[in-house]
Structure formats: C-alpha cells, structure tokens
Amino acid sequence: MVxxxxxxxxxxxxxxxxxxxxxxxxxxxxxxLTGDEHRGADLVQDALERAxxxxxxxxxxxxxxxxxxxxxxxxxxxxRRVRHxxxxxxxxxxxxxxxxxxxxxxxxxxxxPARQRTVIALRYLADRTEAQTASMMGCSIGTVxxxxxxxxxxxxxxxxxxxxxx
Amino acid sequence: xxxxxxxxxxxxxxxxARRDVDDFLTGVRRGSRVRRARRNAAGAVxxxxxxxxxxxxxxxxxxxxxxxxxxxxxxxxxxxxxxxTSQVLDVAITPAAVLRLTTNVGCVGxxxxxxxxxxxxxxxxxxxxxxxxxxxxxxxxxxxVDYLQMAPDGRNGFAWGARLWSTHDGxxxxxxxxxxxGDRTDRGHWTWSGPHAAWSVYDGRLLWxxxxxxxxWHLVDPPEIGTVVGVLPDDRVVLLTYPGEGTQGRLVYGSxxxxxxxxxxxxxxxxxxxxxxxxxxxxxxxxxxxxxxxIETTDLDGPxxxxxxxxxxxxxxxxxxxDDRRVLVQTREVAVYxxxxxxxxxxxxxxxxxxxxISTESYTLGTGKTLRESAWVVGMEGSLFSSADGGSTWxxxx
Numbered sequence: 319m320v321x322x323x324x325x326x327x328x329x330x331x332x333x334x335x336x337x338x339x340x341x342x343x344x345x346x347x348x349x350x351l352t353g354d355e356h357r358g359a360d361l362v363q364d365a366l367e368r369a370x371x372x373x374x375x376x377x378x379x380x381x382x383x384x385x386x387x388x389x390x391x392x393x394x395x396x397x398r399r400v401r402h403x404x405x406x407x408x409x410x411x412x413x414x415x416x417x418x419x420x421x422x423x424x425x426x427x428x429x430x431p432a433r434q435r436t437v438i439a440l441r442y443l444a445d446r447t448e449a450q451t452a453s454m455m456g457c458s459i460g461t462v463x464x465x466x467x468x469x470x471x472x473x474x475x476x477x478x479x480x481x482x483x484x
Numbered sequence: 485x486x487x488x489x490x491x492x493x494x495x496x497x498x499x500x501a502r503r504d505v506d507d508f509l510t511g512v513r514r515g516s517r518v519r520r521a522r523r524n525a526a527g528a529v530x531x532x533x534x535x536x537x538x539x540x541x542x543x544x545x546x547x548x549x550x551x552x553x554x555x556x557x558x559x560x561x562x563x564x565x566x567x568x569t570s571q572v573l574d575v576a577i578t579p580a581a582v583l584r585l586t587t588n589v590g591c592v593g594x595x596x597x598x599x600x601x602x603x604x605x606x607x608x609x610x611x612x613x614x615x616x617x618x619x620x621x622x623x624x625x626x627x628x629v630d631y632l633q634m635a636p637d638g639r640n641g642f643a644w645g646a647r648l649w650s651t652h653d654g655x656x657x658x659x660x661x662x663x664x665x666g667d668r669t670d671r672g673h674w675t676w677s678g679p680h681a682a683w684s685v686y687d688g689r690l691l692w693x694x695x696x697x698x699x700x701w702h703l704v705d706p707p708e709i710g711t712v713v714g715v716l717p718d719d720r721v722v723l724l725t726y727p728g729e730g731t732q733g734r735l736v737y738g739s740x741x742x743x744x745x746x747x748x749x750x751x752x753x754x755x756x757x758x759x760x761x762x763x764x765x766x767x768x769x770x771x772x773x774x775x776x777x778x779i780e781t782t783d784l785d786g787p788x789x790x791x792x793x794x795x796x797x798x799x800x801x802x803x804x805x806x807d808d809r810r811v812l813v814q815t816r817e818v819a820v821y822x823x824x825x826x827x828x829x830x831x832x833x834x835x836x837x838x839x840x841x842i843s844t845e846s847y848t849l850g851t852g853k854t855l856r857e858s859a860w861v862v863g864m865e866g867s868l869f870s871s872a873d874g875g876s877t878w879x880x881x882x
Contacts, residue, residue: 337512338505345500355501363508367516374571374866375587420495442489443496474488 333373336381337366347386350439351393353427365389386444390454393432426476434469437462571866574631576655577855578638583609583655584868585632585643595629597643597655609655612643631851635677640696648673648684650699661699678715685711691723693740704740714766716784722771724763735764735771737784746788749773749780767805767854774800779811779821794821804852806859806875812852820875829878 341362348358365388369376376384427435433455440451448466452459573595574585582600598606612629629649634641642661643649649658675684677696684692684701691712692701706723713735714722722737735746748764764773769785772793779793779800793811802814810822812829819826852861859871861878868881 334509337509341503341505341508342500345503346496346498349500350496358500359503359508363512366512370512370516419498420491423491423495438492439496442492470488473492477488 331377331381333370333377336377340382344382344385344389347439347443348389349424350427350443351389351432351436353424353430353435361389361393364392387454390436390440393436422477422480423473426473426480429476430469430472434465434472437465438469438473441466572862572868573866574633574851575853575860575862575868576632576634576641577853577858577860578634578636578654579855580638581634581654582858582860582870583632583634583641585629587866595643595645597632597658599655610651610658612649612658631675633675633677635682635696636679637696640677640682642675642677642682642684644673644675644684648675652697659699661701674711676712676715676721678719678721679717681715681719683712683715683721685723691721691740693721702740707736707738707743707745711763713764714771716766716769722764722766722784735773746771746782746784748775749778749782749790750775765803765805765811767811768808770805770808772803772805772811774803779803779813781809781811783808793823794826796821796826804854804859804861806854807856810875812859812861812875827876829875 344362344365345355345359348361349355350358352358352361362385365385368388369381369385373381427438430438436455437451440446440454441448446454448459448462452462455462571587572584573587576583576585584598584600584606586596586598587594595612596608597610597612599609601607629643629647630645632641632643634655639652639654641651641655643651643658648661650661651658673684673686675682677683680696682694682696683704684694686692691704691706693704694701707725711724712721713724716722716737720737720739722735725734725736734748736743737746738744764771766772770781770783772779772781773790774780775790777797778795780790781793782788782790794813796813796815796819798815800813800815802812804812806812806820810820813819813821813826818829820829821827852859854860854875857872857874859875860881861869861871863869869878870881871878
C-alpha cells in the first residue's frame with residue numbers, strides 16, 4: 319500500500335505560509351471579537367497555537383475556518399471570561415496605528431458581553447448569515463437575533479451618549 | 485444597511501497595526517510548545533475555570549454515586565478508504581503486538597488503530613470516525629482521538645482525546661467509556677495502565693480508577709489536582725500534582741486510599757504550571773525528572789532519594805524512559821542518558837527527508853513507548869521510529 323505523501327496530495331499550504339497570508343485577516347477578526355487589538359492578537363495566537371499541532375489534519379480541509387472557529391469558541395468560553403481580567407475601556411498600553419480607528423465604536427464594543435460581540439463580529443466582519451452565525455456559535459437563530467438586537471441597542475445607546483458628551 | 489451597521493463594517497475592516505509575522509510565528513510556536521508540555525504535564529493546565537463549572541457538574545453527578553456507571557455505547561466502525569493514513573499520532577506496545585494510532589488525510593478528527601504484522605506492514609484494526617470536512621463540530625460521537633495506551637496484558641487498552649475509549653480485545657473493537665465535555669481535546673482524559681488497573685485524569689481535576697477488563701470507573705480523591713505520569717508495577721499511580729494554581733508541582737504516588745509525597749528534586753518543588761519543562765516520567769519503579777539542567781532519577785521501591793543521571797545544555801523538550809536506568813532526552817540534540825553520561829542518538833532524517841527535524845524551535849520527539857529492549861518513538865511531525873537495542877540505534881518505520 320502506498321501511503322499518500324505531501325508530494326502526492328498536491329499543493330500543500332504550510333503553517334507558515336498560511337499565517338503569512340492570513341494573519342491580518344485573523345487579527346481583524348480577533349479585534350472584532352474582543353473589541354481590542356491586543357486581546358484580538360492574543361486570541362489569534364491562542365488559536366494558532368492550538369491549530370499548529372493538528373496542521374496536517376486541518377490543512378487539507380479548511381484551515382482558516384478551523385482557526386476562526388477556535389477563536390469564536392475561545393472568545394465566548396467561560397475560560398476567557400473568568401481567567402482574564404475584565405477589559406477596561408482604555409487599554410493601558412497603546413500601539414500606534416497608521417490609520418484612524420473608530421475608537422469610540424471599539425470602546426462601546428468592549429462593554430458588550432462576549433457572545434453579543436461575537437454575533438456582531440460574525441455578522442458585520444465575517445459577513446455570516448444568521449443561520450451561519452448560529453451554527454458557528456452552537457446556538458439557535460433566535461438566539462443570534464436576540465443577541466444581535468441587544469448588542470445593536472446597547473451600541474446605539476452608548477454611541478449616542480458619547481456624541482452628547484462631546 | 486443602517487448607519488451603525490455601516491460604521492461597524494468599516495471599523496472592522498480597518499487596518500490593524502502592522503506586526504512582524506515571523507515574530508508572531510515564533511510566539512505561536514513557543515506557545516504551542518508550552519501548550520504541549522503542559523498538556524503532557526497534564527490537564528494541570530486545566531486549572532482553567534471553564535473546567536470548574538464542567539468538573540463541578542461532572543463531579544457532583546458522580547461523587548454521590550461514588551462508582552458511577554460510565555456512559556457506554558456500542559461501537560460502530562466504518563473502514564476508511566485504503567491509503568488514507570497520514571501521520572502517526574501515538575504508538576502502543578505489548579509483549580505480543582505493536583499498535584499505532586494514525587490520523588487520516590482529508591478527514592478531520594479521524595483516527596485509525598493499526599497492528600504491526602510480522603511481515604513488517606500494518607494491519608487495519610479500527611477506525612475512530614470524524615467528519616469528511618470541517619464545517620462544524622467534529623463528529624460528536626467520536627471526537628478527536630489522539631492517544632493510545634495498551635495494558636501489559638495486550639488485551640486491554642485505552643484511546644482518548646476529548647473522550648475515553650477502551651478495548652478488551654487487543655484493539656480490534658473499542659467502546660466509549662466516558663463522555664467528554666465536547667470536542668475540546670484539552671479537556672479530555674489522560675490515561676495510564678498498570679498490570680491490573682488503569683488510572684485516568686479528567687481535566688486535571690478528577691482521578692478515576694478501573695480494574696482492567698471492566699468499564700466501571702471509580703472516582704478517587706487525589707491529594708491535589710494534577711496528572712498521571714505513570715503507573716507502578718503494583719498498580720499504584722504516580723501523580724504530578726499542584727497544590728494550587730500557580731504553585732510548584734510535586735510528585736505523589738499511591739493506591740487511591742493512601743498517598744505518599746516524594747516532592748521533586750528541584751529546590752522549590754519542580755516544574756511550574758507554565759514551565760514548558762516535560763513532566764517526570766516513570767519506568768517500572770524508577771522516576772526520571774528534569775531539574776534545572778539536570779536529569780535526576782529516584783526509585784520508588786524504597787525511600788525516595790534523587791540522584792543526578794546527567795547534565796545538559798539548553799532546555800529539555802522531550803523525555804522518554806528507555807528502561808530503569810536510561811532515558812532518551814531531546815535538547816538541541818537527542819541523546820540517551822545513563823550513569824555513564826550522554827550518548828548522542830542519530831534520529832536525523834535521511835538526505836532529502838524532511839520529516840524529523842532536530843531544532844530548538846520544535847519538538848522532535850512526540851511520544852514513545854518502551855518494553856524491554858524494544859522502543860518506539862513518534863516524531864512530532866508524524867513519523868515513527870523504532871529501536872530493537874534499547875534505544876541505541878533507531879530505524880525509521882514506514
């Protein structure tokens with residue numbers, strides 16, 4: 319029996335190639351999930367650390383989907399909520415950006431519960447349908463709708479307050 | 485689309501701060517290495533709080549019954565296509581057989597058990613099925629199965645990832661023993677077998693014991709949370725425990741009703757929870773542990789007294805006992821350590837072969853098993869090596 323090898327399976331995406339190609343996209347997704355660039359990067363690193371040992375298995379299928387799912391699960395898990403300190407509105411250490419960020423919006427996002435933030439990230443960054451979002455989060459479409467509604471209501475209120483404070 | 489929706493989309497799609505991808509990759513590899521070491525060091529990592537809720541529920545469900553009957557489902561096995569084998573995940577050896585556990589190309593969460601034939605090939609025994617494509621959760625019945633362990637009797641054995649499976653016929657059929665908390669392998673089981681009993685740690689917090697041949701597991705109160713690092717010939721379990729999260733570990737062994745603390749050779753206790761140093765390993769009654777830049781060993785068949793087996797430079801990435809006086813160690817190189825010193829071992833690939841790299845940035849040795857002069861090692865990249873002379877010379881096994 320001839321066992322398939324990398325050579326016989328056709329093109330193979332190495333882990334390094336994948337990270338080089340997709341890191342900015344994953345960082346954006348992490349930022350959207352957490353509302354914070356640093357936390358988002360931590361989330362990406364956490365997911366990639368988990369994906370690396372299984373790369374041979376996931377590479378041939380849908381590596382980015384796999385990594386993104388890990389990010390979603392890790393972000394909304396109890397582990398992340400409790401193990402890490404609560405996010406503050408203003409990160410202690412800032413990085414410099416070449417582009418203007420909507421800091422007010424991200425500050426508002428950080429006040430949302432993780433599940434609501436996840437729904438918003440999947441809907442407005444990953445462009446997932448409600449059904450896809452529900453599938454990815456392991457909940458019903460109704461839950462996605464209610465979480466999205468609550469999140470948008472909170473965001474509108476917070477952003478309106480910020481506008482008034484200016 | 486409302487103004488807020490447009491604002492969200494634009495904000496999310498905005499640039500992120502530029503990062504050095506190579507630096508990021510270095511961090512990922514380092515973290516993955518630490519994660520693996522911690523996982524080898526057990527579910528100790530799982531002093532995570534998610535575990536608290538899960539474990540509390542699990543424990544409360546089982547503590548009352550004290551010897552709760554496990555979930556037990558009939559096995560359904562469907563053969564994967566011939567040639568689907570990809571990487572070797574683990575190997576198990578008994579006096580009568582060598583088994584390997586492989587993952588399979590194009591099938592997430594699929595694993596297959598094979599038995600070595602006298603002709604030098606592999607006979608297919610059993611498939612743990614996964615899904616043909618990743619688009620959701622791995623098959624909830626099987627989940628990923630990443631580890632394999634056979635009892636010395638050759639009949640009983642265990643395979644686990646998210647869930648724990650058992651066999652009583654040498655690996656031909658497997659039964660689901662205990663249900664896991666989902667498809668997260670980092671919260672699964674870690675199981676070791678002695679001649680007559682097996683021990684399993686669930687999530688770094690719950691310790692179970694069973695008599696071989698039975699699928700009735702009993703919850704045991706360990707002295708502290710920790711992980712199983714070995715089982716002694718008299719079926720007592722050796723645990724690496726952590727009195728509390730963030731504290732130093734110590735070695736404890738016992739029968740489940742009485743425990744003995746033998747500490748660790750390092751002043752202050754030994755490996756820290758976040759320390760990537762491999763956890764101690766057990767062979768017979770002998771324990772080997774990494775302490776600073778020393779390999780130390782002690783015999784549990786008497787008063788514990790640690791002695792230095794050898795010293796090394798760099799950091800130890802993998803540790804595998806070969807017998808009761810020698811241990812295979814990966815630092816920058818791979819070497820066999822005994823009381824005569826370190827003896828380098830050539831596990832480098834043949835020219836042109838890229839499967840087994842010696843590197844400080846990646847583990848070369850994944851896992852391994854030994855029985856008398858026979859030793860089998862799985863490389864981190866899925867290769868398999870064997871030695872018939874106790875680890876002095878190695879041959880790549882196809």
